[in-house]
Amino acid sequence: MTEQTLQGKTILIAGGGKNLGGLIARQAAAAGADIAVHYNSEPTRPEAEGTLAAVEASGSKGVLLTGDLTKPANVERLFDDAVSALGPIDIAVNTTGKxxxxxxxxxxxxxxxxxxxxxxxxxxxxxxxAGKHLADNGKIVTIVTALLAAFTDGYSTYAGGKSPVEHFTRAAAKEYADRGISVTAIAPGPMDTPFFYGQETPERVEFHKSQGMGNRLTRIEDIAPIVRFLATEGSWITGQTIFANGGYTTR
Structure with missing residues (x-):
């Protein structure tokens, strides 16, 4: 992908301050995009500020936005503020989760x-x-989880909470198609971030590694390029969940 691929585009990244969201923000800025970086609360603000500094150091414009996205009014405000600060949004990426x-x-x-x-x-x-605010021919990407295709214990509310996003994605892909907006979901395997380790024992971590290619967890560096592809050359893909997990699971 050339560094001009995202030139002139504006991207809003929910959970864009750290981990996967932070890497997506930095890489997209290096490729020429302006970035609205969302973070959830004050404890994560320092990392979000670091991401914003990296965005601006690359020569792109950036803005830092915050809010609890479980409240629909805050989601609406997030998009309004991003548009006010940077202009029309072309790409919306949601990396948030619990x-x-x-x-x-x-x-x-x-x-x-x-x-x-x-x-x-x-x-x-x-x-x-995103459907209300994105420019025509925009892109919407949501991060879900490989557990949508797994048969396991313990993660009923996580896998269960993420699974409706597939249906949201498919419906939105049809509803927004006449404006050229693609809507996709990416399902990583267990990722090598603090988000994962707090839930698992060392033994289970080793088991999860054993299920992936190369005996390792998914890395944020495995997923960020897929987001970029879906936002650029891969925009003909829509209404799909892409299981990007090194063979951890599929269906």
Missing amino acids: VLRKPIAETTEDEYDAMFDINAKAAYFFIKE
């Missing part, structure tokens, strides 16, 4: 609600506002 590994018998109602709020509700309204 993970919980817990048996169904021990899961509380509050935990269930929190998991579905961030993994399903926030994703739904992100896709909704």
